[in-house]
Amino acid sequence: MYSNKQLAGAADEAKAHIGYIETDPNGRYGLFEEVLGKGAMKTVYKAIDEVLGVEVAWNQVRLNELMRSPDDLQRLYSEVHLLSTLKHDSIIRFYTSWIDVDQKTFNFITEMFTSGTLREYRKKYRRVDIRAIKSWARQILQGLVYLHSRDPPVIHRDLKCDNIFVNGHLGQVKIGDLGLAAILRGSKSAHSVIGTPEFMAPELYEEDYNELVDVYSFGMCVLEMFTCEYPYSECANPAQIYKKVTSGKLPGAFYSIQDLEAQRFIGRCLVNASKRLSAKELLLDPFLASDEVKLLSKTKLNQKPFLNETELEKLQLSDDPPRTDMTITGKLNPEDDTIFLKVQIADKDGPGRNIYFPFDILNDTPLDVAREMVKELEITDWEPFEIAKMIDEEISVLVPHWKKREWPHPEAYHTFNYEEDEDGYHHPLYSFPSCSSSQASLPGLVTYDHDWLKGQGSNNSFRFLR
Structure with missing residues (x-):
């Protein structure tokens, strides 16, 4: 009979031979060395789902670091539990989770995104047509509609381009990082100040808010998509941002947007909560709806090749090029x-x-x-x-x-x-x-x-x- 040590050693050798750093308890997921991203709480690695042959994201958190802050631990458990209940095309997909007692790590598997965050993607590709931005906006809104329509509703509370992930080859964006999400119960209002100052709605500071704070954050996301800069970048510190937000002053970048329809659409997201539309209502805004119809008609009904017959004749192409x-x-x-x-x-x-x-x-x-x-x-x-x-x-x-x-x-x-x-x-x-x-x-x-x-x-x- 083999001892546990011998069995463990044999397993480690097998992993190394395949190229894995480690595997999950069931041996389905293999972790690679490649780091996809690193945050304050977790490190995300590339991994493979051997059953489906699909690349996935392996999220790993060191429990020693989390144990120092019970709030962070609670936040992590909340994110994983919430993710396991959500199923939508615009929300990051969750697969499984477990605790590795020996390594003292908490691990969970989610789908992998090929192009990083929307903020990184937009900074990399600065020349993007307005139709692409509208497509991203629609997808994000559809995710918010799903979250806000749940019973009870779910508020993201930290929506920003850093927490939206991209599959660039598909033009697909999805909402992720739900660690600060809150589930509204009873009074249908939340009471904690939490989030990223540049994207936080004024009512968040008053500690009495609902899912419309996500609509405000969404407006700031669209602003960043257009300008490629963080809202309130003119401010030197959070205190200055707080002063501007609570006094109703919009970011300087808002006034740099040249497309008046886009500026109007963003402005509708940034008004006071009493006048702010829901995500479901914003999806019907002409800024998004009309463009969607035009885009469909252009791409599906009237699409023409770049080289038509007249242009081909101009090129004077011949099957037999001139010979010696x-x-x-x-x-x-x-x-x-x-x-x-x-x-x-x-x-x-x-x-x-x-x-x-x-x-x-x-x-x-x-x-x-x-x-x-x-x-x-x-x-x-x-x-x-x-x-x-x-x-x-x-x-x-x-x-x-x-x-x-x-x-x-x-x-x-x-x-x-x-x-x-x-x-x-x-x-x-x-x-x-x-x-x-x-x-x-x-x-x-x-x-x-x-x-x-x-x-x-x-x-x-x-x-x-x-």
Whole structure:
């Protein structure tokens, strides 16, 4: 039998082999070293749900630190318990929790967000269309409607862009960090001053408030989405913020918003509680509703490709792009029946080139010669068989008994193998064939007084290797 120590050691080795730092008691979730975020109370790591194959967030709190503050411990338990009861697309999803007695940690698993907090995301991507901001606002409001519609209602009390999380590849935002949330019972009002000063409604300081404080905080979130700065950033300390909030003075950033509809919408969230709309009513605001209809009509009904037929015609696209201008002509020497071929290549940026080479009708084939031409002259836009066909036609004109070949259609041709065979390359571009009847006369051909073969100009070349 194995001892507990041996079993624990074997388990640790297995975790290390997989790459986990630790696993949950049931072995379903594996914790990695990568830290997703760190706050005052907890550290969030990347983890994997082995059952679903989904990446998740492993939230871990050191109990030693929490035990020093009973309030913090109570806050943590409240968050976990509340999360376990909430099921909504705009609220962070909770999976499970447990206490690790040996490590003295409290752990709970939630869904993972790929792009961090909305504040981080907005600072990273400053050029965001107003339609994206409206989409985020709608999602957050839908989450608030869900929280406030529960029986009894739930108030977040610390809503801010730092507590809203983003899946950037989906354009999805969700409300998280419900550690300060309160459940309204009985009198339907809460009585503790808690939250982040820049986002706290005036009535919070009076210790008598309801779920409308979240609507006020939501307005400040939208303000931050537009301006990319914290509300009341002009204030040096919380006391200055408190003075402005309680006297009804709006943040300086509010007046920097150029879109008047957006400014009006935010202003409706920041009025006194007696005049403030609920989250459910704000969802019906024309600022959000009208844009949603327009966006749907544009993206679903009238979406057009960027390149329409007229624009494509302007581009003058062609299936066959311009190719190298190349011609091949042949010349028969009547004295010894040797054949010379001249390849004329017109260069784009300068005078053309003339390349001369012999063709041995006894040992050479048009395709062999064409393959060597493609390789030697670095021709990339002609297939060897196309060049071979041109050579074949020239030879058939010069030699009446030459038997023309049937050449494949371009679509049927693919690639050629230029690998050297056992005997090495055998082609007149490199050497003269040993059994050619024209071999003895070829040196003379170069010096014959034929205008065609003299090669006037510096761009003429003879592909002879002695």
